[in-house]
Amino acid sequence: MSTQILLPRWLIQIETHEVLTGHALVIKQDRIAAILPAADAFARYPDAERVDLPEHALLPGLVNLHTHSAMTLLRGYADDLALMDWLNDHIWPAEGAHVSDEFVFDGTQLAIAEMIRGGTTCANDGYFHHGAVARAALASGFRMMVGCSILEFPTPYAADADQYIRRALDCIDEFTGESLVGFTLAPHAPYSVSDATFGRIITLADELGLGIHCHIHETQDEIDDSLRQHGVRPLERLARLGLLDSPLIAAHMVHTTDAEIALLAQRGVHVAHNPASNLKLASGFARITDQLAAGINVGIGTDGAASNNKLDLFAELRLSALLAKGQSGNPTALPAWQALEMATINGAKALGWDDRIGSLEVGKQADVIAVDLSALGTQPAYDPVSHLVYAVDRNQVSHVWIAGVPQLVAGELTRFKQAQLVANARRWQARIAPR
């Protein structure tokens, strides 16, 4: 792979909250080799390929901290429902009937193409058929933390918790050494996993050095049911079981008391905020401003395309910032830089990958995106960071590199054929809901 010199109008430095102008970012192989004044870059790398980005902001690729990629194939399948009605009456029956290696591979590829097109370069997934998720990520050069889902009840994928766990371990073995993919154990939720299974997951995560990814406190009903069944709120139950001793990504965390926020902060639990999904399923309003103020590392996710119904992190960024202000009655809540941190470096930290991605720093992996701010909707451009959070449309993402590989060039996906993705999606639609 040749050396590339990227010449943006604005270079966004998440770690220092600086916007550099007149600078170049140099990609060599899979890494960021240098960030330096443009003239110095030409002198030092005379043979490099030059990528002019005269109206563009260059920033780290966005990290989607909670999704179920393959659920793109169930986008729009069941809307306007509360979480448990949506799952019990629609999504779980459809998954039971249709989810297979082929479904997961095709749905994950569709999700990856949509995410790359919109500036997301890394996703934290949780689904069945984990091998197909990993293969889809590797086939397209996408960075993915693959969550190996574990539930108590049978699906065509596994008969019981024991079999989910065995499948997870086999998959982790198969993909050891792949630099673009990592694995978590992903117990689905407190209401679908027993104490005994949580215990086994905690032990395995500890032995294998894995993180855990779990839906927690998504709805008030989840908390009420836990109080009836276990006599305590879900987080308290999980804390007693020892789940908070492992590196943990708690997806949603919509309903939190002050004491729970303090506990999450003290135990270093990472939270994946999913504003659109929380609104669409009417799950509630997460206390993100309070969680961040307490020192919790909060990243942003889309959740699956069946509950969002987009995998658009720019939309989630804007929603996160607006919701934080509306909820708190404070317009200074969640300012643009902090929102951008959530979608980049905070997501990377939650995955334990902040040494390799999440900011534009020399030595890190070249997961980089360019956003063209010359569009009408982002004129004039006083402050590129303001536009990235409040004004851009995902279609303004013009270029994407993952591990130095150009994945989107001038708005065109390099590794996917759109017609093929559309044909696959239509084939699945015809199988799932024949008309």
Ligand SMILES: CSC[C@H]1O[C@@H](n2cnc3c(O)ncnc32)[C@H](O)[C@@H]1O
């Ligand atoms: C462990 S992930 C796979 C499992 O989770 C289901 N799912 C998708 N979105 C949500 C959500 O917001 N809350 C709970 N469960 C969800 C998905 O359909 C898979 O069955």
Ligand SMILES: [Zn+2]
């Ligand atoms: Zn989810």
